[in-house]
Amino acid sequence: MLSKRELTEVISELEESPRSYQDCAKLATFYSLYDHLYPEVMQGYSGQAETVSGYGDSEFLRAIAGKDTAFAWGLMDELMSAIKVLNPRLYDSVLRKLD
Numbered sequence: 690m691l692s693k694r695e696l697t698e699v700i701s702e703l704e705e706s707p708r709s710y711q712d713c714a715k716l717a718t719f720y721s722l723y724d725h726l727y728p729e730v731m732q733g734y735s736g737q738a739e740t741v742s743g744y745g746d747s748e749f750l751r752a753i754a755g756k757d758t759a760f761a762w763g764l765m766d767e768l769m770s771a772i773k774v775l776n777p778r779l780y781d782s783v784l785r786k787l788d
Contacts, residue, residue: 696723728755 703716773780
């Protein structure tokens with residue numbers, strides 16, 4: 690199995706190499722492996738944390754990084770219940786987007 694350091698090195702090498710279809714396919718594979726093995730933070734081109742589990746870099750996503758998903762969904766359910774009471778149109782809009 691590749692270590693986190695080895696994966697980071699391979700990804701960095703592929704990011705700096707000339708782009709071919711094969712290089713891009715390898716890079717995608719290594720990104721997927723890295724994200725699967727170390728889901729807390731994906732490393733970007735700059736070496737800085739850019740996304741949380743590949744979903745984005747919002748304050749909320751950074752706050753739930755590494756937390757139990759059941760806890761996070763329970764929290765979201767509470768939030769949606771509050772939104773349903775406070776702003777029913779927003780609640781309905783979110784549910785429509787999920788359909």
